[in-house]
Amino acid sequence: MDIAIIATGVAVPHGDAMSPSDDLWSMLLGGQSQLRVHAHLGLDSPACTLAEGFAAPRATALAHHALRQVIRDLPPERAAVVIATTKGELEPWLAGHGTDGLNALAQQLADMGVKLPPLCRVVSNACVSGAQALIEGLELVADGDADAGLVLATDALTPFVAQGFHSLQGDSPTGTRPFDATRDGLSLGESAAAVVLARGPGPRVHGYGASNDANHISGPDRDGGGLALAIERALAGVDRSRIVAICAHGTGTVYNDAMEARAFHRVFGSKPPPVFGIKGSIGHTLGAAGLLEVIVSLRVATEGVIPPTVGYEKGESEHPLDVVHGKPRKVKPGLVLTTNSGFGGMNTAIVVGGGP
């Protein structure tokens, strides 16, 4: 596919502000965690969010922050816009004003002066939304519907979402520990990510695949078969020996991480490539996670440095993984596989790296 990712932008909470890509990269390489207890979420479990009082509409504000970093790179020709979100702009609607959550984002961005083209759609596929939106954007450009693509992924962390996951007993009381033997749940976060797609040379998606577990509405397929199917689809036509790392979904829940380990073993055998995850640092950013992790994976692939997995100390003996932790690890630049899974049995796998 001759479509390059020509610009990237991110918005990740960092103290009282939002950080762009370079700050996020430094934060990840330094093994820093942004997880804190935030009283306004109504929970004692840590999360990564902006300080209390940051004004709504927050999903739009996050998206706008990421968008500003890339909009100048969006070619003026026919463009397609794909927006990924799980809940859209939820808070204004819950407060009794605004349009429905999914469609509110585009409207709010327009209100902020962002002129969106007619070819604009929202992708909402639970925690694979960001990755799925990238696939959608790539195909719109590849098919000639647009000369360029802007993929934007955003989700704000609200009490609605935080208390919902708590009701499912899905959140860790002390902070997520992806792939660690003592892991006990996820930590939530919020962020936005943006990429610009255009035909030409440069870093790119080398393969992608998606699947459904067809197994359980809120739990993963225990044997990893669904995710393995998505990975196999992504690796079709890719030289597996070029995969230098796996950016796992790594939510830190008992069943997700075990499922991923099984899937990696099914595909790569007993020694999968080194694995890392970023949710111990910034939390699970839901609809933004997939695209954010693509951006991080591109950096790993082109710079040849894998950031440590914050929260991980010791893994499990069954389906063991080489989880990068403690400090960054240098590898040869190559390709990175990034995976995501979500409620409803959704799985995505995307392979990124430099130009061919």
Added chain:
Amino acid sequence: MTAHLLAYARIFPSGLLSWVGGDLTRTSWRQLGDDTRGPLGIPALKARWFFEQPHPKFGRMDPLCKIAVAASQMLARALPDDRDEVAQVGGTMLGCLEVDAQFEQTRLAGNPSPALFVYTLPSMFQGEVAILHKLRGRCTLLSAGPLSGLTALATAIRWIEKGRATHVLAIAADAAGAAAHALTPDNKPQSAAAAWLLSAQGEGPILSDAQFGVAADGARELKPGDLRYGLRGIDTLEALLLSGETGRVHAQGDGRNVSFVVG
């Protein structure tokens, strides 16, 4: 590759219709024994109308899942034996607005319901459909305002034509009740779903050359019809498909465009 329509089913305020294996079946709400319009603009869907065996989980689903799952079940016998390659494209404008509101009430009351929370994602209906029919293909949910349903169908056509899937189940669904009404008084309760099963092989009507983002010159315009929210034009398309008419059709709304060729 060409996309053939293998089966079609829908649940509209006017009643049910299925076209499977060449058999066209219309069922009125009265025939089902309940033509009382409920808070969602249609009678409350009952599992026994769609499933031969008891399906206790159906009663626990949110309104969006119920109507989408029911529509998918109406064409289930047309699904192929190999379900690993059956993909899904969904289209919805409102998503899970109604269950969002219900969950929020439990949260504000200090007792957030996990049973409701799991359905507060618009794509959960695709998860339920995948579980019910064991569909393991790729899966995406699109929201494109009033053209959400037609965009999903056009994307399904594209996937077949580009060889991205051998079979695609496209489902357009919206469930609008009190929560939708609260957005603006003009939002009347109305729920509807339509499901199309497309295949790269078959003898059904051909759908082809999906286009997005551009107005199609000379195409027949799909009038908005009686359906609201994300299903605009779906009833008009149905009438055209059943009449056997052919040619390029086009719809627009909120600045968006969708067109494809029928026949």
